[in-house]
Amino acid sequence: xxxxxxxxxxxxxxxxxxxxxxxxxxxxxxxxxxxxxxxxxxxxxxxxxxxxxxxxxxxxxxxxxxxxxxxxxxxxxxxxxxxxxxxxxxxxxxxxxxxxxxxxxxxxxxxxxxxxxxxxxxxxxxxxxxxxxxxxxxxxxxxxxxxxxxxxxxxxxxxxxxxxxxxxxxxxxxxxxxxxxxxxxxxxxxxxxxxxxxxxxxxxxxxxxxxxxxxxxxxxxxxxxxxxxxxxxxxxxxxxxxxxxxxxxxxxxxxxxxxxxxxxxxxxxxxxxxxxxxxxxxxxxxxxxxxxxxxxxxxxxxxxxxxxxxxxxxxxxxxxxxxxxxxxxxxxxxxx
Amino acid sequence: xxxxxxxxxxxxxxxxxxxxxxxxxxxxxxxxxxxxxxxxxxxxxxxxxxxxxxxxxxxxxxxxxxxxxxxxxxxxxxxxxxxxxxxxxxxxxxxxxxxxxxxxxxxxxxxxxxxxxxxxxxxxxxxxxxxxxxx
Numbered sequence: 001x002x003x004x005x006x007x008x009x010x011x012x013x014x015x016x017x018x019x020x021x022x023x024x025x026x027x028x029x030x031x032x033x034x035x036x037x038x039x040x041x042x043x044x045x046x047x048x049x050x051x052x053x054x055x056x057x058x059x060x061x062x063x064x065x066x067x068x069x070x071x072x073x074x075x076x077x078x079x080x081x082x083x084x085x086x087x088x089x090x091x092x093x094x095x096x097x098x099x100x101x102x103x104x105x106x107x108x109x110x111x112x113x114x115x116x117x118x119x120x121x122x123x124x125x126x127x128x129x130x131x132x133x134x135x136x137x138x139x140x141x142x143x144x145x146x147x148x149x150x151x152x153x154x155x156x157x158x159x160x161x162x163x164x165x166x167x168x169x170x171x172x173x174x175x176x177x178x179x180x181x182x183x184x185x186x187x188x189x190x191x192x193x194x195x196x197x198x199x200x201x202x203x204x205x206x207x208x209x210x211x212x213x214x215x216x217x218x219x220x221x222x223x224x225x226x227x228x229x230x231x232x233x234x235x236x237x238x239x240x241x242x243x244x245x246x247x248x249x250x251x252x253x254x255x256x257x258x259x260x261x262x263x264x265x266x267x268x269x270x271x272x273x274x275x276x277x278x279x280x281x282x283x284x285x286x287x288x289x290x291x292x293x294x295x296x297x298x299x300x301x302x303x304x305x306x307x308x309x310x311x312x313x314x315x316x317x318x319x320x321x322x323x324x325x326x327x328x329x330x331x332x333x334x335x336x
Numbered sequence: 337x338x339x340x341x342x343x344x345x346x347x348x349x350x351x352x353x354x355x356x357x358x359x360x361x362x363x364x365x366x367x368x369x370x371x372x373x374x375x376x377x378x379x380x381x382x383x384x385x386x387x388x389x390x391x392x393x394x395x396x397x398x399x400x401x402x403x404x405x406x407x408x409x410x411x412x413x414x415x416x417x418x419x420x421x422x423x424x425x426x427x428x429x430x431x432x433x434x435x436x437x438x439x440x441x442x443x444x445x446x447x448x449x450x451x452x453x454x455x456x457x458x459x460x461x462x463x464x465x466x467x468x469x470x471x
Contacts, residue, residue, distance in 0.1 A: 037364060038364060038365045180413065180416035180417045180419070180420045181420070182416060182419045182420055182423055182439060182442075183439055183442075183443060185419075185420045185423040186423050186429065186439070189423060189424060189426065189429070245455075245456055248455070250455040251455075252455050252456065252459055311369070312369060312372050312373045312376055313368075313369060313372045315376070316372050316375060316376050316379070319379060319450045319451075320450070320451070322443060322446035322447050322449075322450045322451070323447065323450070323451060323454045323456055323457075325439075325442075325443040325446065326440075326443045326444070326447055326454070326456040326457060326460055327456045329439060329440060329443060330456065330460070332430060333430065333436070335463065
């Protein structure tokens, strides 16, 4: 492993970072920053919480302020999508400020802090969520139906993708990699033999799953987060991804996020005007599982080994590819 | 032959230092990273103990599946690439005798090292899926 001493590494110096956040707060919100702390989790995004003028905010930025990974939207487009979702009545945290190069913070934006839980395991296990957990799958189906009906301005120039394109992209990542993965190869073959029929493209969240939803003990689903992978594509992608076994966080008998059943999720989606193609949603579950496996085995490992992100966290995610192998085998043997 | 202490004992000492000394002094993201680091040490300890036997079993099954001759290259990289080619071409799939058993055992072995507490691993055990062989 090579370690590169690039300028971004120096920028993570804690006090220096706080100074720049303070300058940003002074110029944008007219008061200094207090209680700055990094929120844990989030290998692909850094989240920092702080207080400014008695109001709580969250700053989201790419790790170390570096430019976005190839899949992620520019932060300004992500913020525009969040505005469009809010206008459609979808609960999202309002974006207060999009950082510019002169802020010297990197690609980042500041959004309002919303009270609620995002840690999937807490949502699934803590007693305070017992009352709202049974309705979460229904709430998820409703919010997705609303999202998929948003008309997006072509000015936003969002990326497009479909089932065949996504499969091709990830199969290429797999085949560029020196390490052979027979189970992934089996999944690639099954998916190419079972491509769903194309359907009219819609606005797809692209990372809709337990962990990217905010849940309160009183109201259940209160915010939809992490819009950096939003694109135009097949709506069934958003119905398949939350059912990927890795996003059930140990509750395999509750396929939707570890909290609900597909029947409730699909019924709510259809009640709000969506149209479910179950075979296609199943395709996207299996493709989603393969994608997560390839992200771990290929992309995370490559980022770690190249020195682009030499953190222990990044390296250890590489080893999560084995969980997707056993999940894919169970799915391909029709036991899931 | 490497001198003692043994690698597994040194790893256990680092794990003890992390648990007993370092972690109680850490907060926030650093505490989170330390927990991740502890998990990685556990992976390494299991890999040291299990991987040599697992690799022998995987190699033996691959040679039988692929019917490789006695003089052919039999390192795991070469064998697994040959298996991937046969799967990609459709020559082998889950209905191929012994392939399903082989892939399950290899994946079970990886999980026994990487994350033996993963739900999918426990589900597989509950369904009597076979563990990787140790020699």
